[in-house]
Structure formats: structure tokens, C-alpha cells
Amino acid sequence: MATPIATSQTILVVGGGISGMTAALEAAECGKQVILVEKSPTLGGRTALMYRYFPKLCHPICGLEINLRRLKGNRNVRVLTLAEVSKISGTRGNYAVTLNVAPRYINENCTACGECAKAVTKEIPNPYNYGLNQMKVAYLPHKMAYPLRYVLDPSAIGTADADAARAACKYDAIDLNMQREAVELTVGAVIWATGWKPYDAAKIQPYGYDRYPNVITSLEFERMADLHGPTGGKLLRPSDGKEAKNIAFIQCAGSRDENHLRHCSRICCMASLKQTQYVREAYGADGKSTIYYIDIRAIDRFEDFYLKVQNDPTVSFVKSKVARIAQDGNSGDLTLHGVDTEGYHRYANVHDLVVLAIGMEPAVKGVDIPAEIIADSSGFLESAPGGSIFGAGCASGPLDVNRSVQHATAAALRAIQVVNKSASTEAS
Amino acid sequence: MSELNTSTTEKYHNNFLREVEENVEEGEWVKMCMQCGVCSGSCPLGAHWAHPPQELFMMIRAGKREAVLSSDSMWMCTSCYNCVVRCPRKLPITGIMHGLASYANKLGMAPKIQPTRDFSLQFWKNCTRTGRVNELRLTLGLYFNDGLMAGIKKGWAMRNIGLGLLKAGRLNPFELFKGHSCKDQQGIQAMLKKAAEIEARRKHSTH
Ligand SMILES: Cc1cc2nc3c(=O)[nH]c(=O)nc-3n(C[C@H](O)[C@H](O)[C@H](O)COP(=O)(O)OP(=O)(O)OC[C@H]3O[C@@H](n4cnc5c(N)ncnc54)[C@H](O)[C@@H]3O)c2cc1C
Secondary structure (H helix, E strand, O other): OOOOOOOOOEEEEEOOEHHHHHHHHHHHHOOOEEEEEOOOOOOEHHHHHOOOEOOOOEOHHHHHHHHHHHHHOOOOEEEEOOEEEEEEEEEOOEEEEEEEEOOOOEOOOOOOOOHHHHHOOOEEEOHHHOOOOEEEOEEOOOOOOOOOOOEEOHHHOOOHHHHHHHHHOOOOOEOOOOOOEEEEEEEOEEEEOOOEEEOOHHHOHHHOOOOOOOEEEHHHHHHHHOOOOOOOOOOEOOOOOOEOOEEEEEEEEOOOOOOOOOOOOOOHHHHHHHHHHHHHHHHHHHOEEEEEEOOOOOOHHHHHHHHHHHOOOOEEEEEOOOOEEEEOOOOOOEEEEEEOOOOOOEEEEEEOEEEEEEOEEEOOOHHHOOOOOEEOOOOOEEEOOOOOEEEOHHHOOOOOHHHHHHHHHHHHHHHHHHHHHHHHHHHO | OOHHHHHHHHHHOOOHHHHHHHHOOOHHHHHHOOOOOHHHHHOOOHHHOOOOHHHHHHHHHOOOHHHHHOOOHHHHOOOOOHHHHHOOOOOOHHHHHHHHHHHHHHOOOOOOOOHHHHHHHHHHHHHHHHOOOOHHHHHHHHHHHHOHHHHHHHHHHOHHHHHHHHHOOOOOHHHHOOOOOOOOHHHHHHHHHHHHHHHHHHHHHOO
16 A cells, blocks of 8 residues: 655545545545544445434435545545554644555455455354344445445454455455555544544443343444334344344443543434434334433424424334343343433333443543543543644544534544645744 | 520521531532432331432422421431442432431421430430440330330230340349449530530531
């Protein structure tokens, strides 16, 4: 791989989700040189794994496609996938960065014909469906993948599968000799857009995510609703594959809790309200959604959506944080125990599937970033001391897509100011 | 109404939350409750409480002084700490329950016939007198709480256990008369007096 040419007027964007793509494009469309570094084999981040977006319930394909079109049409952005930053040193306007680029084993010749995937036999848990199903060791991450190019999993190297894949490829795209490499860069400013990850649901002991198959996270539910997901768009119970028609959504699963995440993850209320509409879409009046909540945080214009869902007779609301869940060993049904706050009634409600509206934490905690930065008490990036490392999107706090995009645009502007300044000092 | 009760009512008027904050052990935490309900739902005895913790906290904020202090709910707390480990705001709920119970008792507003309160008072009297718990007297005291006949009946029902303890040398019948005490009884009394002084001063100085 040719080392990208970079100078102190280049902007490095780390993380290729909606925030990183936006920051990179906004800066590039202002004429700046940008290097966009993504850890996984594809751009898109978590938004590519959503079934629909609130509040309009449109498909994420739409927003991503626009950004991919912008990206293909712009020569100022260099995209590096399977790449991570291992070191950043230097000061504002002049950083030395070391990237660690992992081998894909499939080069630019790939046409995404899929013959390699047909040729290999071994399967591994599919991370794009949160491990709910398996995928082949030669794979395309998902339908929206960019670059649109297959990947050969490192576990296939040295096995018969690797040779089978190479033999099946008509385009000479499989290169089993690719090596991990270190790339050194000089850049003027860094935008950190590494996004979020779900809180570990198993740590919320009373909800039994680690013990009860029919307790799942909101992210898993999102994949289930998706036609390209593990169940082909059907809402099925993991325990017995039966259709789940009486579904509980538990809010603040991990969030607003001193024992787990201190912060409010902000998007989970809207995510659950949205997901009740997946239930309605699947079963019409026969489905039933119940939201257990402390208070619903549907901010500003989202209030409209909340009102709409409140008027949906298939959705009911229980003002209570569920205390614990018990499973019926035979049926796999779940009983939710608690006391509500509107009259202090003790309840024991049975549901066939429980969706935990799981909280968000930063994908890379402040302390793990290989440069000096300041993070808040939850590890979200706040700033860098006197420097020019800017957080964008969910790396800086829990945000929805719209607000991530706004935030990323602001980060691009700040990075542009830094490189403009170093450009003018170099000129004089 | 006890004198203390009258004077505190005058001092705080309708601000019962402030009264709790200033007088009840851990009372300053009450306002941190966000009414999620996890404590109430987690309480193993919750179904038997008239007002689970979450409701008590709201009643305090709503100024329901009489109803809170005369409630038997906080006396039902067994100190299992389930609510404390689960509370998302880390409120020391068990401590608040005991604080409320002891404050209600101090004001003379606690329910009179309440087994937990009864036991606590007997236990305290029993152990502070000599500096040691006289188990035989405490047990018999509890047996005869509900009258002579009830006491005899209970004693009879427990006779085999009593005999077993006697044989194993775990029960000395002479304890009924004098009982042994700790070496420095006066020291114990002085310590308790000092502790009461410190407690009174601490609640005072923090506000
Ligand atoms: C259940 C659920 C439903 C949601 N539904 C909606 C919705 O309907 N509408 C809406 O507006 N929002 C929704 N959201 C919020 C939405 O997911 C986020 O706003 C969005 O993902 C933020 O994008 P991002 O680019 O900041 O982060 P991400 O999407 O997390 O992208 C970060 C990228 O950085 C990469 N990365 C991570 N670490 C590194 C590293 N060290 N080096 C290089 N790259 C790295 C990742 O691989 C990823 O590609 C939902 C969230 C949840 C939990």
C-alpha cells in the first residue's frame, strides 16, 4: 500500500461512522486534505445496522447513500479501512501519527461477485448481527459496505479455506501475503469520531441477559426487524423461534444508574418508541408493546413522535423501573416484577420477549486514546489540552444521528481553522 | 402529643422534608430519590408494607408527616440491603428506614403495637442494663409479651429446644435471677451517655 501523502495541513478523522464521514466530507468539500481511518472493514458505523431511523422511520440506506456518493465524488478524502491509530504525538497544528493497518487479504481487484464466500466452508459469529447468526470467513460486512469489497477473516489464513477462496476468485483479488503494516503520517488536526458501543447488558444482574435467552438488547431487536438481519425481518424469540407478540421494552437499562452508566444515553427513549412501531408493522393490532420507564425523554421536536405512539392502542406505558425479571423454565416466558409510580401498584407482568433499551458508552474510553485528551466522568471526549484533537458525534456524548451530524460539522470547522492557521504560518 | 413533637412541628411548620433532613439519620438523601421504584420492587417483604420506600420518600416530600411517622412500614425493614445495592442513585435506603423508625420512636409517634419496635426496645433495655444480653430473660420477655397463658404455651412448645440447649451447656437457668454482667458496668453507662451526647451534637452541628 502506498503511504498517503499528508502534511500539517491534512486533517485526520478517526472513525468512519456517520459522524466521521460527515466531518471528513465537510472538511474535504472546503478543499482540505482529509484522511479517514476506520477500524472495521467498512464505513457506516452503527447507523448502517439500524432498521429504520426515528423520527421519520426512513431507512438508513438513504442517508448513508448520500454520504457515500459525496465521498466517491471527492478526491480530497483518502479512506483507510481496517486501520487503527496506535500513537499520536506532537502539538496543535503538527502531529505525528502512527496507524496500524490490518490485512484484508483481498485487494482492489475485488468486484464483490461473492464466489470466494461460496467456496469457503468455515463460519464465524456475525458481528454485524451482534452474533445472532453465523457468517462465512470470506464475507461482505453488509449490503451498504464501503468499500464494496470482500474480506477474508484472519482465522482462514493457513487453512484450506484460504486456498479455496483464492482458487474461486476470477479477478486475482485474493492476496494471502498481505501483512499488517505501520503507517506514519503528519497531520495538522485530528477529529476523533470513534462512536459508541452498547453497555454490557450481562452486568445488569437482575435482568438476566446472561441467563434468559428471551431477554435481548435494543440493538439485537433492531437487527431482528431488518430484512437482512438474522431472522429475515421476523420478530422471533431466541429460545424457541416463536413469534414474539407481547414485548416489553425496559428503559434506562444501564443508563442513569450510579452502578452502571452515570449518564442518560438520550436516544434510548426514542429508540424504544420507534421499535414499538416495528411491532405494529409486523402484527398490526395483534402485537402488544409495553414500555417500562422512569420518565420519557423525547426532546424538542421528538415530542410529536412520542404523542403519536401514546395514541397507538397497541402500546402501553408503565411508569416504573423494573426491579427484576424471572423466567419460566418451561415456556421461556418472562415475568417482570416491580412497583409503579402512579399509585404504587405491585405488578408481576408476563411477556414473551424483553428488549433492554441498552445504554451507550464511548467505543474508545478517553483514557485509551493514544494522545493527551480530557474526558468526562463517563469517558466521553471533551477536549484536548490546548490542542487540536476534536471529538465528533457519539465519541463526545450520546447523540442521535441528526445531532451527531451537526456536531461533526462543527468539529470539521474547528479542524479547518487549525490547518488554515498552520498554512498561513508556513506561507509567511 | 409529646413535647418534642410539638416543638418540632412549630419549628418546621409544613416543611417536613427539611425536618427529615435535619433530624433523621441519612435524611439528607431523601430528596435524591428519582421515584424509579426499584427499591420497592426489590424488597423481599415489600408486599407486606403499607408504604414501600419509594412511596415513603414521596410522602415526605408531600409533607405527610403524620402518615409517615405513624406508619409501620419502616419497621418492616429487615436490613437485607437489596434496595441499597440496586438503587440507581445509591441512596442508603436501609439506613433511612432505620433513621425514620428511630425518629418516630423518639417523637412518640411510632405505632405502639409493632413487633419489631417491641423487640428493639426490649433488646436495648436488656443489653444496656448490664452491658450484656441476657438471652434467657430476653426470650422469656418476648414469650410473655402477649400475656401469661400465651407465654406458657410458647414456652411449652419450645421445651425440647430449651432442654437441648441446657444439655449442651448453652443455657444456664440461674441467669434468670441475676445473670452475669460485664466487668465495668459504670463504664458502659458512661459510654452510652457520651454516645448520646455526640449524636445530639452531630445532628445539630451539620445544620
Ligand atoms: C437501539 C438504538 C437505536 C437507534 N436508533 C436511532 C434512530 O432511529 N435515529 C437516530 O437518529 N439515531 C439512532 N440511534 C443513535 C445512532 O446509533 C448514533 O447517533 C450514531 O450511531 C452515531 O454515529 P457515530 O458516527 O458518532 O458513531 P458510530 O456509529 O459508533 O461509528 C463509529 C465508527 O468508528 C469506528 N471506530 C471505533 N473505534 C475506532 C478506532 N479505535 N479506530 C478507528 N475507528 C474506530 C467504528 O468501527 C465505527 O465505524 C440509535 C441508537 C441505539 C442504541
